[in-house]
Amino acid sequence: MIGLQQPLAGTAEPGFAPSEIGMLFQDDALLPWKTARDNVALGLTFNGMGRKAALEQADLWLGRLGLTGFENRFPRHLSGGQRKRVALAQVLVMNPKLLLMDEPFASLDAIVRARIVQDMAELVERDQITVLLVTHDLEEAISLSDYVYLLSQGPRARIKGQYKVPIPRPRDPVRARMHPAFAPLYEKIWNDLSREVGLDQREEAEAAE
Amino acid sequence: MSSLDPRYTWARQIAALVLLLIAWEAAGRAGMLNPLFIPTPSQVGGALSDLFESGRVWTHLEATFTAALLGLALGIGVGIVLGVAGALIPVVAELLEPVMTLLNAIPRVILAPLFVIWLGIGIESKVALSFILVAVVIFFTVYGGIRQVDRRLVERIITLGGGRWALVRHVYLPSVAAWVLSSLKVAVGFAFTGACVGEFVAATRGLGYLLSFAQSTYNSALMFAIILLIMVVVLLIFAVAGRLEKYLLRWS
Numbered sequence: 001m002i003g004l005q006q007p008l009a010g011t012a013e014p015g016f017a018p019s020e021i022g023m024l025f026q027d028d029a030l031l032p033w034k035t036a037r038d039n040v041a042l043g044l045t046f047n048g049m050g051r052k053a054a055l056e057q058a059d060l061w062l063g064r065l066g067l068t069g070f071e072n073r074f075p076r077h078l079s080g081g082q083r084k085r086v087a088l089a090q091v092l093v094m095n096p097k098l099l100l101m102d103e104p105f106a107s108l109d110a111i112v113r114a115r116i117v118q119d120m121a122e123l124v125e126r127d128q129i130t131v132l133l134v135t136h137d138l139e140e141a142i143s144l145s146d147y148v149y150l151l152s153q154g155p156r157a158r159i160k161g162q163y164k165v166p167i168p169r170p171r172d173p174v175r176a177r178m179h180p181a182f183a184p185l186y187e188k189i190w191n192d193l194s195r196e197v198g199l200d201q202r203e204e205a206e207a208a209e
Numbered sequence: 210m211s212s213l214d215p216r217y218t219w220a221r222q223i224a225a226l227v228l229l230l231i232a233w234e235a236a237g238r239a240g241m242l243n244p245l246f247i248p249t250p251s252q253v254g255g256a257l258s259d260l261f262e263s264g265r266v267w268t269h270l271e272a273t274f275t276a277a278l279l280g281l282a283l284g285i286g287v288g289i290v291l292g293v294a295g296a297l298i299p300v301v302a303e304l305l306e307p308v309m310t311l312l313n314a315i316p317r318v319i320l321a322p323l324f325v326i327w328l329g330i331g332i333e334s335k336v337a338l339s340f341i342l343v344a345v346v347i348f349f350t351v352y353g354g355i356r357q358v359d360r361r362l363v364e365r366i367i368t369l370g371g372g373r374w375a376l377v378r379h380v381y382l383p384s385v386a387a388w389v390l391s392s393l394k395v396a397v398g399f400a401f402t403g404a405c406v407g408e409f410v411a412a413t414r415g416l417g418y419l420l421s422f423a424q425s426t427y428n429s430a431l432m433f434a435i436i437l438l439i440m441v442v443v444l445l446i447f448a449v450a451g452r453l454e455k456y457l458l459r460w461s
Binding site: 034042076090 | 359361362365366368369370371372375379380383387459460461
């Protein structure tokens with residue numbers, strides 16, 4: 001979608017300039033020799049912003065993600081969850097219109113993950129960012145998304161199903177799981193997913209907001 | 210017996226050293242050691258203080274230091290340039306790798322007599338030996354390191370909108386600096402090895418020259434004194450290098 005790979009057929013039209021697209025992956029790496037704030041400010045300076053202004057923005061976003069007081073730490077001196085928050089700040093500071101995420105929180109433990117997802121959902125709703133989230137976690141897919149797309153097993157994965165999530169916004173991703181519409185939709189997608197998995201042993205679910 | 214308290218390791222080590230020196234001194238004074246081969250600690254101390262009191266040590270220290278530090282600086286500089294070039298330009302790697310592998314395999318100090326013929330008995334031949342010892346080590350550090358740069362960092366810079374220059378400045382340069390710093394102590398050791406061995410082979414000044422002079426006059430007290438002096442000098446430089454490394458690599 002941003003040109004990392006050529007489409008096999010057809011075209012991908014994100015409708016956004018590359019600079020408006022942010023990316024967050026499972027194994028994101030921060031520059032180990034830069035402090036949290038320098039890491040976050042990096043993208044802004046690439047776009048020509050002065051260092052001082054970029055650092056101010058960085059501190060602002062680190063604050064929004066609950067990292068006040070950790071600005072001058074090196075990645076090594078942050079926990080896994082904190083590093084993921086810095087990586088998120090690094091992307092959000094660029095004011096993306098579209099956020100591409102591939103299992104961004106898979107490496108985190110459940111509680112840390114739930115809290116980061118909550119904070120992220122809040123910021124994404126506030127700034128009206130479109131998010132394309134790839135995940136194997138069906139609960140996460142439904143609780144965060146407006147639309148869930150089920151992909152077949154790759155290579156040459158194809159969209160197998162499309163589901164609208166009728167849970168209203170703004171939402172709390174944890175509370176959303178208790179919404180009356182959650183369980184029926186979960187069951188429906190799970191059944192389709194099981195059929196897909198039954199065919200070739202591996203699961204692949206994609207959700208899009 | 211209770212287990213050893215790790216907080217006092219240094220105290221036990223120093224106590225052992227002092228005991229050893231006392232035993233050594235006593236054995237020497239009792240006539241159990243031939244002073245021609247093994248001088249007593251007090252004789253070594255005397256020789257050392259003579260060196261400083263007469264003031265003749267300074268010119269030798271200066272010569273060795275100059276040669277070692279020049280060789281170190283040149284070796285690091287050339288090692289980095291060749292390492293980077295080898296990692297980024299395939300044809301350079303093809304040509305350099307066999308040469309460097311060969312230089313790495315042989316004891317490079319065997320080049321010392323050759324350097325004396327080519328460059329004379331002045332400081333140039335010592336700098337050259339120091340340089341060749343250091344440059345090969347640094348080359349392999351940088352060459353291997355650049356090829357192992359974390360791909361995720363490179364991708365991160367690109368997805369954040371950074372170009373070629375940003376990659377060099379924020380990924381490659383810091384990586385290279387980290388590898389060079391982590392092999393700095395080895396390089397310092399090699400630099401002094403080169404300088405001393407060079408002086409040993411043919412020189413008119415330097416600690417290595419002084420050492421070979423002591424050898425030719427069977428002055429074992431002076432030899433011990435110079436060995437001690439070189440150890441102290443290198444340890445001091447190690448301490449400085451260690452500090453530098455710790456500060457610059459404080460992120461790791």
